[in-house]
Structure formats: C-alpha cells, structure tokens
Amino acid sequence: MELSVIVNNWKFLIVQGLIGFGPFIGGTLRLAIPAIALGFVLGIFIGLARLAEARWIRLPATAYVEFFRGVPLVMVIFWIWFIIPQLLRLPIPEYGVALTAFVIFEAAYFGEIVRAGVQSVSRGQVEAATALGMTTTKTMAYVVLPQALKNMVPSLVTQMIVLFKDTSLASIIGYVDLTKAAQIVNNREIKPFQLYLFIAVVYWICTYSMSRVAQRLEHRRV
Amino acid sequence: MTYTFNWSVLWSGQSGHWLLQGLLTTLQLSVLAWLLAIGLGILSGALRTVPFAPLRLAAISYVEFFRNVPLLVWMFFWYFGVPPLLPRPVQDWLFDHSAEFWAAVVALGVYHGARMSEVIRSGIQSIPRTQFEASVAIGLTTFQAYRLIILPVALRLIVPPGTNESLNLLKNSSVALTISVAELTFQTRQIETYTAKAIEALTAGTLIYLVLCLSIATIMARVERHYAIPGLISRAGTG
Numbered sequence: 001m002e003l004s005v006i007v008n009n010w011k012f013l014i015v016q017g018l019i020g021f022g023p024f025i026g027g028t029l030r031l032a033i034p035a036i037a038l039g040f041v042l043g044i045f046i047g048l049a050r051l052a053e054a055r056w057i058r059l060p061a062t063a064y065v066e067f068f069r070g071v072p073l074v075m076v077i078f079w080i081w082f083i084i085p086q087l088l089r090l091p092i093p094e095y096g097v098a099l100t101a102f103v104i105f106e107a108a109y110f111g112e113i114v115r116a117g118v119q120s121v122s123r124g125q126v127e128a129a130t131a132l133g134m135t136t137t138k139t140m141a142y143v144v145l146p147q148a149l150k151n152m153v154p155s156l157v158t159q160m161i162v163l164f165k166d167t168s169l170a171s172i173i174g175y176v177d178l179t180k181a182a183q184i185v186n187n188r189e190i191k192p193f194q195l196y197l198f199i200a201v202v203y204w205i206c207t208y209s210m211s212r213v214a215q216r217l218e219h220r221r222v
Numbered sequence: 223m224t225y226t227f228n229w230s231v232l233w234s235g236q237s238g239h240w241l242l243q244g245l246l247t248t249l250q251l252s253v254l255a256w257l258l259a260i261g262l263g264i265l266s267g268a269l270r271t272v273p274f275a276p277l278r279l280a281a282i283s284y285v286e287f288f289r290n291v292p293l294l295v296w297m298f299f300w301y302f303g304v305p306p307l308l309p310r311p312v313q314d315w316l317f318d319h320s321a322e323f324w325a326a327v328v329a330l331g332v333y334h335g336a337r338m339s340e341v342i343r344s345g346i347q348s349i350p351r352t353q354f355e356a357s358v359a360i361g362l363t364t365f366q367a368y369r370l371i372i373l374p375v376a377l378r379l380i381v382p383p384g385t386n387e388s389l390n391l392l393k394n395s396s397v398a399l400t401i402s403v404a405e406l407t408f409q410t411r412q413i414e415t416y417t418a419k420a421i422e423a424l425t426a427g428t429l430i431y432l433v434l435c436l437s438i439a440t441i442m443a444r445v446e447r448h449y450a451i452p453g454l455i456s457r458a459g460t461g
Contacts, residue, residue: 070435071428072396074407079428082420086225161290168292172400179294192302200291200299207290 005191006198017181018202025095026176032167035102036160042103043110048140050115061111068108073166077101081173098170106163113159117152118144157214161207168203178202231417232426244409245430251326251405252392258331259391263338268368270343281339288336293397296333301325301401326398334391341387345380346372378449385442389435396431406430 006013012022020027049061068076080101084092121144129139171180182199186192231237262284269281288296301322305313316324349372357367399408410427414420 066436067432070393070432072393072407072431074396074399075410075424075428075431078407078411078420079424082414082424086421165290165292168294169397171294179292179298183298186302192298193304193307196295196299196303200287200295203291203295204287208286211290 002191003194005185005189005194009185009189012185013178013181013199014202016176017178017199018206024176025093026180028164028167028177028179031095031098031102031170031175031177032164035099035106035167036163038099038103039106039163040110040156042107044114044145046107046111047114047118050111051118065108065111068105069112073101073105073169074172076105077169077173080104094170094173094175097173098167098175102163102166102170106159106166109159109162110156113152113155114148116155117148120151121147153217154214157210157217161210164207164210165203225421227422228417228419229422231413231419231422235416237413237417237423237426240409240412241406241426241430244404244406244427245434247323247404248392248395248406251323251330251398251403252395254327255330255334255395256388256391258327259334259338262332262335263342264373266335267339267342267346268373270339271346272364285336285339288333289340293329293333293394294400296329297326297397297401300329300332322398322401322403325401326395326403330391330395330398334387334394337390338384338387341383342376342380344383345376348379349375375451378451381442381446381449385439385446389438392435392438393431 016022016024016026018028020030046061046064049057050065052058052061077098081097084097084100125143125147126139129143134142167177168179170177171183174180176184178199182195186195189195232241266281266284269277270285272278304325305316305321308316353371353375354367357371358364362370395405396407398405399411402408404412406427410423413423413426417423
C-alpha cells in the first residue's frame, strides 16, 4: 500500500485538521475542547433543573432532554445553520454554528449524566448538610455535586468520546476539521482508502487514549 | 426577524412525496444496518466471552477499533475507500445498484455492531458464572450452554440498552446524507433547496424523527415488560 499521500500531507492533516493551526479556521480539537467544556456546564444546569421541585423548571428541562435525544445531531446542526443567521441577521462562521449546535445538543446528554450522578448520592448526605444549617445552594455545591462528580466520571468520559467523534459532523457545513482536511486532500490526490483509514487511526488514537485515562482515573478512585 | 412562514410548501408540489421517500429510505437503511449490527454484535459479543484467546482478541480488536472512530469517517471509508479495491465487475455492479446505499448499510451496521457488541457482552457477563457451570455439569456442550441457557437469559437483559442503541442507529442513519443516500435528512435539505423555506422543511424532518423515536421507545418499553424475567430485572424506579 502506498503511503506517500500521508507522508506528503501529514502536516495539513494533523496541524490544520486535528489541531487547528493553518490557513483555515478549523481543527477537531479547537472545536471539541470548548464544546465539551461548555456542553458540560450547560448540562449541569439542565440536569439540576430536571431534579427541581418546581414544575415550571422541571418540565421545560425534561422536554429539552427528550427533544434533543430524539432527533439526529445532523438535524440540529442544520437547524442552527439556518436559524442563527435569520435571527441575528448576520452570517455566522461555521465555527460558531458548529460550536452552538454541539453545546446545545450534547448538553441534553450531559444533563442526563448529571441527573443520574446527583441521584446516586445518598439522601442522608443532603439531610446531614441541612442539619448542619447549610442552604440548598451550599448543600448542592459543597456536598452533593463533588460526590456526584466522582460517580459520573465513567459516563462523562464516554460522552466526551462520543462528542469528540461527533465533531466530525461539523465537516458537513464546511468546517475544516480532520475529516474535512482528509476530504480536501482526497479531492486532489484521490487516495481515499489510505486517507480515510489514516484519519480513522488518528481518531482511534485520540479516543482510545481518552478511555485509557478514564480507566486509570477509576482505578485510582476505588 | 423578517421570515415569512409558508407551511403549505410541505404539502404542495413534491415535498410530501420527497418526505415519504426519505422516510422509507431511512427505514430500509436502518433495518438492514440493524440486522447486520445485531449479527455482528451477537457474534463478537459472544466471542469475547469464550475461553479461546485468539478469537477473543479478534473480537476485541474489531470492537475497540470500529466503535472508537466517527461514523462519518466509516461512511467515507466504505463508500470512497473500499470499492476501488474490488474487482472491476463487482464495482460496475455496485455502482449500477445504488452503491451509496449499500456502503451506508455496511458503515452503519459495522459501526453499530461494535457498539452493540458492548451491550451484548455486558448482558452476557451479568449472568452468574454458576449458570454456565451448572449447564456444563448436566452434560451440555459449551455451544449448547450458550444457545440454551446463556443467550435466552442474556437477550432479555439486553433489550433495554439494546433499544437505546437501536434508536442511536436510527438517528445516525442521517449521517448517510454525506454520501448522498436520499434518506430523510437528505430529502429535508432538498425541500429546503427547492422552496427556500428552511424552517418549515426542518420542522417536518425533525417531527418525523421525533415521532419515530418516541413510538419505538414506547413499543419497546411494552416488549420489555412482557419479556421481563420475574425477579431478575426490577423495572421499579427506572424510566
């Protein structure tokens, strides 16, 4: 198998496509890292809202989660792509569209993880914190969430890996990530087998190392 | 916002026909890929628990490699990468018989087969080892023990996460639009292109996906209750 196409273009594929430095605004990592961080933060709010006592908070959050878990991510990307320019009446770069779509979509999944994590903390902890005179907010911030976070680690990492893989869909609207970079090179060189297998290996190295780190974290915890 | 809604684009012209076509293609693609995924999932999931290292290793490599790479990459790989390596007559036949559809079936099936395998393996592993030992003790071969004891119980444990994964497959079939399979998302985009009514078209597509997913989830919840083994799975408190 001839690998010169990889050797000749590795800089474009890795530096531009994976990391995001180069002539295009792009990069898988430049999209994935903020999307994970912001999606998780929004997910915390949604997860907590689903557990709220007040119906007017709980029901919208539940509807949000059920809605986004029932539609494909591709659909959500197209929604954002068409609607944001209509609403703001100005063109938004692909990066903004992709990041918004991922944060909104993945927050529904992160929200479910947060909810399950909070529910896994035993009721006695909340009662003890209340007995000590802590307010609800303080109980959440200092007692429940830190413990919940520990229980969430495995499913959080799984979801991060899913999000990392999902960022490849940003290439549909023209964002130059690793997948799009391979497409660009392939249009010139026509070596699809080598190129797509190569980026598959690159994606695999990233996701597999993420899951290894997660395994190590879990072992240290127990 | 200066957007004038015109919902009639959805039933005038060809839109309705396109949506129906898209829905049918999505269903065909999903069902075929699902069958492939289930087959691969059962095979590799079961192989990962057998006491013969090379088979286990092959199954583990399949699962770890395929599920950790984005589906979109697999779509491009199976559609653009693989056919040129096939013999000329096969290639010609493929491109006469909607190659993009079959590439999408294989991409979706092989990718979800690896994920299904994880679901199946955890189902099999949650069955106590003593069940297997008891079946061997009463004189069943390993194959018989799997076919008659382990798999019938495991399949019931697998239904809830398996449903979840099947719905993921259905939603992921939308990725096939990148290799121009005329499924539901593709047709939604087509309506948008022809009518310039993005919000109406996307609403129609989104609603169809929602109804599809929610009704499958409801049906499967019933099936789960029907086939649940009393005392083995407690459904109380789970959604």
